[in-house]
Amino acid sequence: MIEMTWKDVPLKSKLMFFILMGILVVLITSTAVIISTVTTQEEDLAYQQSIQKAKNYANQFDIEMRSNQATGQAIAHSLSQYHSENRTEVNNILLKLLEENPDLLGTYVCFEPNAFDGMDSRYVNTTGHDETGRFIPYWNRIPGNITLDPLLDYDTSVYYQLPKEIKKDIVTEPYYYEGVFIVSYVTPVMRGGEFIGIGGVDVSLNHLNGVVNNVKAFDTGYAIMTGNTGILISHPTNEELVGAKTLYDYGVPEITRMADEIKLGKSGYIETIDPITGKDVVMFYEPIKTSKFAFILVVPKDEMLAGVTDLRNRLLLISSISLIFMGAIAILITRSVTGPINEIVNDFKNISDAAIGGKLDERAETDVDIDFREIPEGLNDILNALENASQLREEMEKVVNNSPVIVFKWKAEKNWPVEFVSKNISQFGYSPEDFGPNGLDYGDIIHPDDLPGVETKLGEICSGKETQFNIEYRILTKDGETRWVDERTFIQRNQREIIHNMINKDNDIDSQVSDLKGKCHDVKYLQGVIVNIDERKQAEEALLKIEDIRKKEIHHRIKNNLQVISTLLYLESEKFKDDDVLDAFNNSRDRVRTMALVHEKLYQSKDMESIDFSDYSKNLINYLSQSYVLEKSEVDIKINVENIFLGMDTAVPLGIIINELVSNSLKYAFDKGKGTIIVELRKINDHHKLVVSDNGIGMKDEIDFEDTDSLGLLLVHTLAEQINATIEIDTSKGTKFEITFQEKNQELREGEDVR
Numbered sequence: 001m002i003e004m005t006w007k008d009v010p011l012k013s014k015l016m017f018f019i020l021m022g023i024l025v026v027l028i029t030s031t032a033v034i035i036s037t038v039t040t041q042e043e044d045l046a047y048q049q050s051i052q053k054a055k056n057y058a059n060q061f062d063i064e065m066r067s068n069q070a071t072g073q074a075i076a077h078s079l080s081q082y083h084s085e086n087r088t089e090v091n092n093i094l095l096k097l098l099e100e101n102p103d104l105l106g107t108y109v110c111f112e113p114n115a116f117d118g119m120d121s122r123y124v125n126t127t128g129h130d131e132t133g134r135f136i137p138y139w140n141r142i143p144g145n146i147t148l149d150p151l152l153d154y155d156t157s158v159y160y161q162l163p164k165e166i167k168k169d170i171v172t173e174p175y176y177y178e179g180v181f182i183v184s185y186v187t188p189v190m191r192g193g194e195f196i197g198i199g200g201v202d203v204s205l206n207h208l209n210g211v212v213n214n215v216k217a218f219d220t221g222y223a224i225m226t227g228n229t230g231i232l233i234s235h236p237t238n239e240e241l242v243g244a245k246t247l248y249d250y251g252v253p254e255i256t257r258m259a260d261e262i263k264l265g266k267s268g269y270i271e272t273i274d275p276i277t278g279k280d281v282v283m284f285y286e287p288i289k290t291s292k293f294a295f296i297l298v299v300p301k302d303e304m305l306a307g308v309t310d311l312r313n314r315l316l317l318i319s320s321i322s323l324i325f326m327g328a329i330a331i332l333i334t335r336s337v338t339g340p341i342n343e344i345v346n347d348f349k350n351i352s353d354a355a356i357g358g359k360l361d362e363r364a365e366t367d368v369d370i371d372f373r374e375i376p377e378g379l380n381d382i383l384n385a386l387e388n389a390s391q392l393r394e395e396m397e398k399v400v401n402n403s404p405v406i407v408f409k410w411k412a413e414k415n416w417p418v419e420f421v422s423k424n425i426s427q428f429g430y431s432p433e434d435f436g437p438n439g440l441d442y443g444d445i446i447h448p449d450d451l452p453g454v455e456t457k458l459g460e461i462c463s464g465k466e467t468q469f470n471i472e473y474r475i476l477t478k479d480g481e482t483r484w485v486d487e488r489t490f491i492q493r494n495q496r497e498i499i500h501n502m503i504n505k506d507n508d509i510d511s512q513v514s515d516l517k518g519k520c521h522d523v524k525y526l527q528g529v530i531v532n533i534d535e536r537k538q539a540e541e542a543l544l545k546i547e548d549i550r551k552k553e554i555h556h557r558i559k560n561n562l563q564v565i566s567t568l569l570y571l572e573s574e575k576f577k578d579d580d581v582l583d584a585f586n587n588s589r590d591r592v593r594t595m596a597l598v599h600e601k602l603y604q605s606k607d608m609e610s611i612d613f614s615d616y617s618k619n620l621i622n623y624l625s626q627s628y629v630l631e632k633s634e635v636d637i638k639i640n641v642e643n644i645f646l647g648m649d650t651a652v653p654l655g656i657i658i659n660e661l662v663s664n665s666l667k668y669a670f671d672k673g674k675g676t677i678i679v680e681l682r683k684i685n686d687h688h689k690l691v692v693s694d695n696g697i698g699m700k701d702e703i704d705f706e707d708t709d710s711l712g713l714l715l716v717h718t719l720a721e722q723i724n725a726t727i728e729i730d731t732s733k734g735t736k737f738e739i740t741f742q743e744k745n746q747e748l749r750e751g752e753d754v755r
Contacts, residue, residue, distance in 0.1 A: 065293075447473065620655060
């Protein structure tokens, strides 16, 4: 199964994806914000409307109850001012009020004993009186028609005892009177500041239940009314519960909390599960101030927020339609962009097919939208350049194939597989067809003796950061002959960090070649040229041989001339008998011999540029020992010179210095003819130190090289300055000279190839 990457997705799909995703994000975000804002506002509005509706109903019932209370107050206040003491007249007033107010269950007064007219005994057990004869008429509709009965239980009931006690208007909690669930509006009758009775009206709560049940909220919402204690004054489905059940009896925490707040005269709302319908409802409760009752509006939440839900659905529908519309626009935009691009791509494909077939004269159609016109025009410019480049390449191939410069392109792999070689490889007997996957690699034609060196140097170049490689080596022609070539290669690297690898420690060819891939890990390919330099190499070798011969001849002649001078000095010294003169001649001969020995060693050296100073020192000391053997036969000379090669410019002055110091020790250091001379030369870091010491009698006076009568010491000072050396002298135990200097040219040790 081929795994698809993002690059494999068509541009059209990408454009549609990005446009639709952008639109989707914008629409979802904006829709979410709008819906959240609007629905929140609508929910708040729905709650406020329901609260206001509950308040309106509560106010309506409050107005009605105040009207009932006003009727009771009117009865009480009129009797407070009444002095006719006519019971019949008062009964007529009560009857008339009841007849004029059909919503009232009863009208009544109740006086204290003999408080009305002082004639209670005359009315004992008469109509509207009980056995006390007190004036307690109760006009009511309890049996259906209006009848007159005496009030009952006034000695114990709240409707009489409470206003008597507090001397204020009251509205009783709902209670049963003669089997009817009623509420009483009672006002005390006061005369001269004394309580003499009450006047009031009763209202049947059955009538109130019917009124409340007519209240509707939305589709299935309803209303209930409760007393201050939470007792049900109305019930929407079961009238038997009226007066028999309280809000606390439902056992619902939210309803219990609502009952507590009703008792405190507060308003508000709760969200709960309706114990009557089982729906998720909001109960809005408002106090009815006149009676301390509460009006409760029960609204199903889904019905209350139906408008909000409908609005949300409409907004979602609008957003969906907008998304579809914007998607259609996105498709049109995508087509307007990808259409011209597809045409350009088709042109590209046709042109590439033609180019593969070797035709570079195909051109792209430029009659496209102006926004894309530069693409085919730029392609045509490229094709023009390619066609010109192709022609130029053909011309360059002709030039290369007719020149001595052979062009190669190699893979950076073992044995350098050839990817391309110019036809003029024929000058070595090969043809381009001889190389390739089934033919020769370039490493196959490199001389076996040169292959390790080429491999090593190329590996070092590849493992570094260089981009060019230049080396001379030998190759084998197809006929097996050897030819020198000069290779100049450009290293094409990948555009990433160069990976350095450890070079294989084995020196065999196979291991070095196999390691090439590791060292050229970041190299894409090698491209360069090789030139036949066989004739130049032969000429250089001939010149080197002539130069070697010339140098040997020069050193040989210098050595011979110096030996002639030494012989002449010896012959001339035979004419003199004075010891000082003879000593001067002998010293001069030793110095000449020292210089001659340098040229002899140069003549014998491989490079004629430097000498093995260890061997030279031994020969020089041996010559000096022989010169002074008769006089100083018991002097031991120890030589400790490291294997150091020095150039002529340093070797000649240093040899003369050794000659002067050793000769001086041999002549003057040992008065008894016995002693030891030590000559040391060693390298310390980048400096050399020459130490010439003896255990002789030492020097009595401090040496001043600027003012000395000794030619030998003056020569030592002068020659030390010539090679930029420093001189330290220690005469505490014999005489010790320490001369420290630095070779100007790079030192060459024995065994190194100086070429």
